[in-house]
Amino acid sequence: MIGGKNMGYCTNIRTERGCFCTFVPPYILENLAKAGVEDATMTIHQDMLSRKERESEIPSIGILMGVTPATGRSSRHVYDSGNGMDYQVKLVMSEGGPVVADDAVNNAYDYIGNFRDYFKTELGRDSIDNKGMDIICNVHFGVKYNNAFFNGKEITLGDGDDVIFSSFAKSLEVIAHELGHGIVQWTADFEYRNQSGALNEHFADVFGSVVTQHIEKSTAEDADWLIGDEIMGPKLYGEALRCMASPGTAFDNDLMGKDPQPDHMRDYYKGPNDNGGVHINSGIMNRAFYLASKELGTNNAALIWYTALQNLWPTASFNDAVAQIVRATQLLIKRGRIKSGATQKVRAAFKEVGLPARDESGIPGIPTAQLIQF
Ligand SMILES: [Zn+2]
Secondary structure (H helix, E strand, O other), rough: OOOHOOOOHHHHHOOOOOEEOOOOHHHHHHHHHHHHEEEEEEHHHHHHHHHHHHHOOOOHHHHHHHOOOOOOOOEEEEOOOOOOOOOOEEEEEEOOOOOOOOOHHHHHHHHHHHHHHHHHHOOOOOOOOOOOOOOOEEEOOOOOOEEEEEEEEEEEEEEOOOOOOOOOOHOOHHHHHHHHHHHHHOOOOOOOOHHHHHHHHHHHHHHHHHHHHHHHHHOOOOOOEEHHHEEOOOHHOOOEEEEOOOOOOEEEOOOEEEEEOOOEEEEEOOHHHHHHHOOHHHHHHHHHHHHHHHHHHHHHHHHHHHHHOOOOOOOHHHHHHHHHHOOOOOHHOOOOOOOOHHHHHHHHHHHHHOOOOOOOOOOOOOOOOOOOOO
């Protein structure tokens, strides 16, 4: 799995356990920079520096797999980067500690707890690694840093410039999305490019959305299904980064450009940007999840998707994911966790977005021979 296989995309990151998964996709930051938003240029620059730093810091998958992850009590630890670009600089809150004067710290702590507790109570998972690992978060990273990311070890949140984006720490969705990348890393560990990369982003969006719906006590019917709407600053108020219900409609303005997400396989993005469209083609899977949730309830759909995730693998395609999600549905029906009839509803949700794909030739990274028919 290690070696030159991943050359060409994100080479410094995805060959290792742990990708550099940023919340705001690179194409949006590039559009903001083109539109003259100075802080977007700064964020791109800081992202690049962070990626470079990760290169030397994250141990390879081979090294990590030989080591049992530290067993903790899934305690939360929030650090303040003090607007610098270092991690775990000053510990400002640990599990059970008192509330502090800084909202970013309190929010991050609470939202990490919401995520951890959802997985424990609803999905039976003990923290990110299912072995109770502690969850580490850095707040106030960089200066006016317009992004948030998971680097394979911890999550890091910028303050935003308060014009385009506001503090990333004030969004449960952002935090649950980034920690969702952690769940993916310790399960399917999808390679961060092309379809497997889009699956990585898709599952992170699923977890970001389901944890938020659970806490807000909303249903598939009344949830907004938007990703990132809470962090839009005054200039972009009313926009979002993605819409799971109607991919491609989250934003359309002079600063960000237009939401490029397709909602069907016929519009699949085949270009090289964004690691082969990891934040773009995820829209297709996102819509299928939304449609399944409307039929089955979000919590049931989340249980099915999470069960399937544990049986997927690093190079899995959309078709592989569909097959595993259908199998997971059948398994959960057998166990009495999901009502019979769900399989047909899941298949129908995928059919509406053109999955399973009948012909994947021409899609980067997916040989035609891998085609699955069922
Ligand atoms: Zn992501």
